[in-house]
Amino acid sequence: MLKRLKAKNLTVFPKAELSFAPGLNVIVGENGCGKSHLLKVAYSVMAASAEEGRKPTAGEPTKTTLQKALADKLVNVMRPESLGRLARRKQGRERCEISLEFSENPLDCAFSFATSSTSEVKLDTVPKAWQAEAPVFFPTRELLSIYPNFVAIYENHYLEFEETYRDTCVLLGALALKGPRAAQAAAILKLLEDAMGGKVVLDQNGRFYLQIPGQGNMEIPLVAEGLRKLAMVARLISTGSLLDKGSLFWDEPETNLNPKLIRLVAKVIYLLCQQGIQVFVATHSLFLLRELEILSSEQAFSKVEHRYFALRPTDSGVEVEQGDALDDLQTLVLLDEELAQSDRFLESGA
Secondary structure (H helix, E strand, O other), X not given: OEEEEEEEEEOOEEEEEEEOOOOEEEEEOOOOOOHHHHHHHHHHHHHHHHHHHHOOOOOOOOXXXXXXXXXXXXXXXXXXXXXXXXXOOOOOOOEXXXXXXXXXXXXXXXXXXXXXXXXXXXXXXOOOOOOOOOOEEEOOOOOHHHOOOHHHHHHHOOOOOOHHHHHHHHHHOOOOOOOHHHHHHHHHHHHHHHHHOOEEEEOOOOOEEEEEOOOEEEEHHHOOHHHHHHHHHHHHHHOOOOOOOOEEEXXXXXXXXXXXXXXXXXXXXXXXXXXXXXEEEEEOOHHHHHHHHHHHOOHHHOOOOEEEEEEEEEOOEEEEEEEOOHHHOOOOHHHHHHHHHHHHHHHHOO
């Protein structure tokens, strides 16, 4: 489990320190405040470690291996023109410093790079072990409709897609679970399949369909986009990528979802936390925040620990405020705006 992320001079953040819960972590802020940057930095470090550790030639982590692997992953996920572009610029050259602390100390990692850095980072703390589980990253759009041949094309041609697309597509193509682990996933899958009206299937030609009882298979591009996002969750649960002790980074899960489906997504997030998944969500949706708060007060989810983070832009950069509940946060501009709109609506008599 990721316990803490510290960053200095990272993009819009002069300094940030986030202490995470083992269950649900919600980052709230306006567009342009760096919500996605925080998710992608944490994801990149964990994914780079998991990828290197899966290689047949992998020994113990070394500076030589990780200096380039971390730099490559950060560039491929965040898509700057060069690594140094991720370092916040004030006057002259600045160094970006990043550290991740885990509940398992051997995984701790710290590194830095300058505005002039291109292909390597400087390792200050080298982890003593590789990440055992590959993290999962959900971008704002669904990926099932672009899945056919995407990984092969991505790996053989330059595409202007961040590498999270490729990584998640690899996981989507994994084989479905069988046996006891399939039974473990059944309850959450039923909830999603009832909402979608069918089951997600992958045919031998590498195309996804929604298998609807009594109607046959519907091509995934013909399914509503909101349901396709749920289908991604269902697929990754059925393959085991979102079971046991893993991590899910979900960027704006509310995108292209109606309120009914947002309620379902909120419940699925809590169910995943119950399964031992550490979930990181970036959002600016008042509706999603309220649903998560409502669920947190229910007895069924009382054991899920949660943490909230609010990002506030200032003249000197973005600051991070954090607490165990939304009420602990003073910096929630998006809530003020949405609540003010409700007031204006009532006053208008519309």
